[in-house]
Amino acid sequence: MWPCRTMIPEQNPTNLSGALPYPRKIFGRTRGKRLRPAQQRRLEEVLPRYVIKGVSLSENPQRLLLDLSELPGPPEGPLWLEIGFGAGEHLVAMAQAYPEVRLLGVEPFINGVASALGRLEEAGATNVALFPGDVRDLFDVLPDACLAKVFLNYPDPWPKKRHHKRRFVTSEYLVPLARVCAPQAEFRLASDVPSYIEQARKTVPAAGFELVWDSFAPWLDWPGTRYEVKALREGRKPHYLTFRRCGAHALEPGAMAQISLGRVSQR
Numbered sequence: 664m665w666p667c668r669t670m671i672p673e674q675n676p677t678n679l680s681g682a683l684p685y686p687r688k689i690f691g692r693t694r695g696k697r698l699r700p701a702q703q704r705r706l707e708e709v710l711p712r713y714v715i716k717g718v719s720l721s722e723n724p725q726r727l728l729l730d731l732s733e734l735p736g737p738p739e740g741p742l743w744l745e746i747g748f749g750a751g752e753h754l755v756a757m758a759q760a761y762p763e764v765r766l767l768g769v770e771p772f773i774n775g776v777a778s779a780l781g782r783l784e785e786a787g788a789t790n791v792a793l794f795p796g797d798v799r800d801l802f803d804v805l806p807d808a809c810l811a812k813v814f815l816n817y818p819d820p821w822p823k824k825r826h827h828k829r830r831f832v833t834s835e836y837l838v839p840l841a842r843v844c845a846p847q848a849e850f851r852l853a854s855d856v857p858s859y860i861e862q863a864r865k866t867v868p869a870a871g872f873e874l875v876w877d878s879f880a881p882w883l884d885w886p887g888t889r890y891e892v893k894a895l896r897e898g899r900k901p902h903y904l905t906f907r908r909c910g911a912h913a914l915e916p917g918a919m920a921q922i923s924l925g926r927v928s929q930r
């Protein structure tokens with residue numbers, strides 16, 4: 664376990680804004696099929712070795728910012744985040760390919776967390792910490808500009824137009840993401856949903872990122888994911904975008920108020 668909290672509440676913009684946005688609703692599944700005994704054992708015995716403490720509301724009701732110095736991995740190593748790591752293929756591949764980096768993985772679907780734990784154990788990865796929950800809860804307690812790279816691989820597509828507002832590429836997620844990304848931080852997005860890519864091309868730059876890679880060709884170090892295999896099998900075409908955080912400062916609170924579906928102001 665990584666006991667990470669020391670910062671004073673006044674430093675946390677979530678507190679400055681007054682009312683906290685709890686309880687949050689996760690629209691996707693957080694539980695799937697009944698867990699096998701091995702998965703259950705991993706959640707009970709292995710997860711505590713990887714879990715980041717002080718993220719959930721019950722552990723940290725004041726939403727104190729985390730002190731990240733005690734995260735596993737090289738103490739001065741850059742910090743990367745994978746949002747919705749699913750069964751953990753990409754997370755573990757990155758941890759192994761980049762031992763000089765510290766990786767945070769967030770995933771609310773408990774069956775996925777159990778699978779990822781199996782991969783982490785097998786790989787013996789020592790530079791990874793996990794939060795088995797909602798990335799918005801993690802954003803609340805991350806210090807400004809702490810992340811050097813962020814991965815969002817095949818986020819839930821929410822294909823119906825009336826559900827596009829649930830997508831990650833909306834202000835609810837992008838405003839806090841922009842705050843916690845360091846200047847020049849890389850934000851990678853893979854998706855097989857054309858309307859998702861189209862939405863991201865508008866909303867992510869509006870949140871303070873520059874689009875630097877827009878291609879059907881993946882990144883050189885891309886290991887693929889389980890969801891991508893499914894997308895290819897079903898004849899969908901993966902698309903890869905890379906954004907770079909611009910500017911030296913996090914966005915002012917409310918700066919994204921204008922950004923909503925179909926009403927995007929490019930800067």
Ligand SMILES: C[S@@+](CC[C@H](N)C(=O)[O-])C[C@H]1O[C@@H](n2cnc3c(N)ncnc32)[C@H](O)[C@@H]1O
Pocket residue numbers: 689691692746747748749750769770771772775796797798799815816817818819820888889890891
């Ligand atoms: C379509 S799956 C893709 C999984 C994996 N990235 C892959 O490519 O195989 C999307 C994942 O995002 C996760 N997710 C949904 N809402 C989330 C949230 N608020 N915070 C973190 N992860 C979330 C889901 O639980 C799910 O595992």
